[in-house]
Amino acid sequence: MLRTHTADSPGRLWMVTHRFGRRVLGVALLLWMSGCDKDEGPVCERLAPRLQRALEVTVQAEDLPGATASLRFQDCTWRGSAGVSTVEPATGLKAEDRLRVGSITKSFVSVVALQLQAEGTLSLDAPLATWVPDFPRADRITVRQLLNHTSGAFNYTDSQAFLTQAESSPGKTWSAEELISLGAAASPSFEPGARWEYSNTNYILLGRILESVTGMPLAQQLRTRILVPLDLDSTGLEGAEPLPPLTVRGHARDTRDGAWMDLTDFIHPSAAGAAGALSSSADDLSAFYQALFERSLLAPAQLAQMTDWVATPIPDMPGYGLGLVRAVTPVGPGHGHDGGIPGFSALALYLPERKASLAMLTNREGADVLRVTGRLLEVLATE
Numbered sequence: 001m002l003r004t005h006t007a008d009s010p011g012r013l014w015m016v017t018h019r020f021g022r023r024v025l026g027v028a029l030l031l032w033m034s035g036c037d038k039d040e041g042p043v044c045e046r047l048a049p050r051l052q053r054a055l056e057v058t059v060q061a062e063d064l065p066g067a068t069a070s071l072r073f074q075d076c077t078w079r080g081s082a083g084v085s086t087v088e089p090a091t092g093l094k095a096e097d098r099l100r101v102g103s104i105t106k107s108f109v110s111v112v113a114l115q116l117q118a119e120g121t122l123s124l125d126a127p128l129a130t131w132v133p134d135f136p137r138a139d140r141i142t143v144r145q146l147l148n149h150t151s152g153a154f155n156y157t158d159s160q161a162f163l164t165q166a167e168s169s170p171g172k173t174w175s176a177e178e179l180i181s182l183g184a185a186a187s188p189s190f191e192p193g194a195r196w197e198y199s200n201t202n203y204i205l206l207g208r209i210l211e212s213v214t215g216m217p218l219a220q221q222l223r224t225r226i227l228v229p230l231d232l233d234s235t236g237l238e239g240a241e242p243l244p245p246l247t248v249r250g251h252a253r254d255t256r257d258g259a260w261m262d263l264t265d266f267i268h269p270s271a272a273g274a275a276g277a278l279s280s281s282a283d284d285l286s287a288f289y290q291a292l293f294e295r296s297l298l299a300p301a302q303l304a305q306m307t308d309w310v311a312t313p314i315p316d317m318p319g320y321g322l323g324l325v326r327a328v329t330p331v332g333p334g335h336g337h338d339g340g341i342p343g344f345s346a347l348a349l350y351l352p353e354r355k356a357s358l359a360m361l362t363n364r365e366g367a368d369v370l371r372v373t374g375r376l377l378e379v380l381a382t383e
Contacts, residue, residue, distance in 0.1 A: 043383070044076035050379045056082045058375045059362075065251050065260070066093035067362040069376060070282035072290050074355055079283055085248040085363065087260045097248050098234045098281050099361040100269070101346040102339025105237070105278035106203050110147055110323025111292065112210055112221050114302040122213050124305070131212045132205060135180065136187040143209065145192055146202040147322040148310050152188035155199035159186060166267055173239070174270040179204045196310045196320060200275035207274025217241075218274055230291050234281035239269035246279065250343015252365040263343035263365060276341055285348040285359035289336050293350045293357075307335060316370050330374055330381045334358075338369050347373050354380060 066083025116122035129138035183201030309319030319326030334349030347369035348359035
């Protein structure tokens, strides 16, 4: 039986553990094949059957409703899907479907900031006080520290006030001012620059900065600077611009009886904003990370700053740059981001040793995305 989330159900757990982008999950009720395009190259043709089988096995083994994936090389792309987009009625998930991708949004926001730096419009060493003077330690927090999570700004999604409001008012539309205030109320968590700690508040503040610097809404900046130039037609900032409604529903298991709960409408995307409101397809995300590392999305100087890693306490993701994680994978380091938001989990990485990018999206909250993508990367490791 499928349940719609209610305020007294255990859906609040995602807020404590995920922070809009740190782990993702799954279960499979139906398998849906989707392979390579007919004109794709020999690498994709060789790998396609094993990749599809690995995706199907993973959906079953990880208890995911469904998953989509895109593995992009320089001369071909494999696209696959397995499972369902909705549990009731069971509807096959398609490779081109659009899902919420949570904190993968942070990579896109960081690219905009770095482009503005290259244009001489934004200094990454400027203090937050230039734009948000009332935030605690604003005179000592830099834009760079917001980008790499060393600012000490308290994570608003860990705020009890946020959790209480979100549960009591499902679907509430949030303003950036409200989210910043929630983060400010418990800041600082530590002195700016003293250590690394993931905080969604950093990127809500960055969204405010980018809008102040350019005089344009963040959604418009993302579209003008990234989405249109790269033809990412399935990507957009939910809650901030008109987008087609999602056809894929997000799910979680009810811890009381194991029934599926539909969390899609539990929280409005504005609660994630610049920290995690993006929706996209696996193919768009693999194209984005390939363009970031292999084409001219950023100048070399800016890309070098983006990959200047700060050590984290996360063994499988030991480094964080500017809106990028450095992950450990079966085929060497992966540079990208993971994402989690109620009902959805995702991971997208560029694999420099293979000159390839992989994106995996699933419509279950809290999935172990590194393990899920690892099963696909094991296929690539044997190539």
